[in-house]
Amino acid sequence: MTAGTSVLDLGCGPGTDAVPLAGRGAQVTGVDLSSAMLDRARTASAEAGVTVRLVHADMRQFVEPACYDLVISGYTSFGYFADPGWGQLVLCHAWWCLVSGGRLLMDLFSKEFFARWAGIPKTVEVDGGQLFMRDTVLDDWTRLRSDWTLVRGDTARHGFFEQFVYSAVEIRGMLAAAGFTGIVCFGGFAGDPFDNHAKRLVVEATRPPESEGIPS
Numbered sequence: 001m002t003a004g005t006s007v008l009d010l011g012c013g014p015g016t017d018a019v020p021l022a023g024r025g026a027q028v029t030g031v032d033l034s035s036a037m038l039d040r041a042r043t044a045s046a047e048a049g050v051t052v053r054l055v056h057a058d059m060r061q062f063v064e065p066a067c068y069d070l071v072i073s074g075y076t077s078f079g080y081f082a083d084p085g086w087g088q089l090v091l092c093h094a095w096w097c098l099v100s101g102g103r104l105l106m107d108l109f110s111k112e113f114f115a116r117w118a119g120i121p122k123t124v125e126v127d128g129g130q131l132f133m134r135d136t137v138l139d140d141w142t143r144l145r146s147d148w149t150l151v152r153g154d155t156a157r158h159g160f161f162e163q164f165v166y167s168a169v170e171i172r173g174m175l176a177a178a179g180f181t182g183i184v185c186f187g188g189f190a191g192d193p194f195d196n197h198a199k200r201l202v203v204e205a206t207r208p209p210e211s212e213g214i215p216s
């Protein structure tokens, strides 16, 4: 990435990727549905002394045509949809947001990973407490429900979220349908293969330079 690269971070959260990229000279726009997350991203960028344009928006609606060299979606920000068609729509919007030849980088927990991991209850030590997590597979492996309970002292908070989970083959098909080419899957950011050891699914795709018109 060169200084001045324009980057769109879909589901930027607390600025995990947006802030360091801005620190490397990128012109970063972070989009998120959660104002609490955007507040955290604002604080993180101020602390790092960088500027990130933060937009409170739903990635299903956010389109700025041909404005970005790179679109990223980090740490499974993709998939919190009620309808499977919305995932496809977001990928089409990402295609539109890219300049010709621009690239998309997605980082997901894949269905293949969850097949090894889901169903095993987990306990994680967190600041001053413990987090208990349990996943339930829904709709024939289309979606996953994650229940969590945070116990701190005498108090316990419970919550859950549901998300679509995608296999590498499914994401490839969706990206191709959105008009992307050069679709490559990795098992991590170091370029490891997406195999039975992969803990992440990192997908790179390109809006082809010669693309014109609406993706099929």
Ligand SMILES: C[S@@+](CC[C@H](N)C(=O)[O-])C[C@H]1O[C@@H](n2cnc3c(N)ncnc32)[C@H](O)[C@@H]1O
Pocket (backbone or CB within 6 Å): 010, 011, 012, 013, 014, 015, 016, 017, 031, 032, 033, 034, 037, 057, 058, 059, 060, 073, 074, 075, 076, 077, 078, 080
């Ligand atoms: C698991 S967090 C990851 C955040 C960040 N990318 C990171 O790597 O830390 C997912 C983020 O996606 C955001 N998100 C989920 N659905 C969204 C949507 N439809 N539009 C915009 N943001 C969304 C959430 O608010 C949350 O901040």
